[in-house]
Amino acid sequence: MKTVAIEHLARVEGHGGITVELEGNTVGNVHFDVFEGARLLEPLVRGKRYDEVAPILSRICAICSVAHSLTSLKATENAFGIAISRQTEMLRDLLYLGENIESHSLHLFLLALPDYLNCASAIALAAARPDAVLLGLRLKKLGNRIQEVIGGRAIHPVNAVPGGFGRVPATEQLIELRDALSEGIKDSNAVIDLMAALPDTDFCHCNTAFAALDSAGGGSYYGGEEVIAATNGDRAIVRAADYRTLAHEQSVPHSHAKHSTFRGKPFMVGSLARLTINPHRITGRLALAAERLGLHLPADNPMDNNKAQALELIDDLARALAIVERLLREGIEDERPPAVQPRAATGTAITEAPRGLLIHSYTYDAEGRTTSADVITPTALNAASMEMHFRQAVEQCAERDDTALRRRLEMIARAYDPCISCSVHLVRKR
């Protein structure tokens, strides 16, 4: 028996690890060990007032702080029956796009690209391809600026509150964003040129199931209530309140993460799932870009998630600019959030975080304090699919040496762009 173990992935933090057992050419147990799962984060917010919940949970992760904050607010609003205005919806869409631009540019150019170009880290990449690193930093900064203007702070948005925003952006700030986005869009061709020139990464092919919010109404990451899960031509609709059907979790030995399956099959969430479930998004210049990247849907190669992120990145820049232009054209109203009347109720929300479906569900008492809280992250939803692709990648690899196998496993793991909740960040001395 041989074991290929990646204790913790470079560029994928500490307690995520991969173990693959091999008996000759037969693959035995495969484990992706992440500390994710239902009610993991409940102790942080149990007994807290409704207006404390989103600020706490937005701190789960610096890169996903908008996703956690807005999904949390949406769940609370669903519990209390609070309707939001069209303007708030547009501003939240814009805030979400800012996070997606930031997250995808960081992931593609500073975390995934070093693998493709055989660089040990982003620092090594900076020496080999400063143009790629500067492109990533430039787009990330633009995504951060959008979040700062709309969210009120560069991380952990404090301006988004139940029912709306503490303050709306000034016209001058929107003009600044319009100009910055008009400039940023000029980088779109560079994004596709760079991604199209990367070496092929055909590590595994297998029939993959996907789940994503139905964005037939406009492609918002934030809006929408229905998830479409598709496996091999079989499509099903899951409403937010029935999220347990989707996140049907099973305990797996040697993994903290409970595995989510839909109709018994692992499924993938994230950019590739969003484009697969909503192919109508790929028209015009996006269709041309998809052709240049060699992205054909439905895809059966998890590495195509990187190509899908590149498409979303250039699409997000255009969509963010369109929202800013519309807000400027229609004029921004100085709206105040409505008064909140707490009630004993349960509220659930599902949104599309940069790396896939994110679910928050809370039960409040009559005073508006949480009696239970459930957060299901995209990485928890992806864990079973990741293990399936790890297994396929090893089975379909003719080489059996550790270096080749480890490279495949690490690149597939990174293509999923996993987020391990509540990571630590400390500096280490050698």
Next chain:
Amino acid sequence: MKPVLVIGLGNSLMGDDGVGCAVAERLAAEARLPESMELISGGTDLLRYAGQMAGRERVVIIDAIQVDAEPGNVIALDAADLSLDTRQDHAHHLSAIQAIRLLEMTTPAQFRLVGISIGSAGMDASLSPVLAARMPAILGRVLHELGCHSPESDAGTT
């Protein structure tokens, strides 16, 4: 040139990992800190503050550090110190040291790291009792490193 920028880093939901943020928040109410210094309690992604670094001569990062020392020791290092681990082990943000190396491509600022040694970090929205008890001494030592001398509160730290 703009004033010195001081950024506290860490995840405040992960116990002592969040000590950099906790220190930055306490410094904000600290009379001994010169008004010219700007403070950010910054979470875990240093790259977020690239915009605020433009036009600075000095940027000081306060972060938890894993080192062979009692929790609460304050260790100031040049960010270019070769003993700092440049490996990347985070899911989707760069380590502070990696981020500094990249930010040096876009800003001429000098980066300095003020590390606060911690024992361990686990899910908790508060600092450990050990670190909380040592906070006055930690603040004194951090102020000293920032050039705001405060000898009486330096005692007990190295």
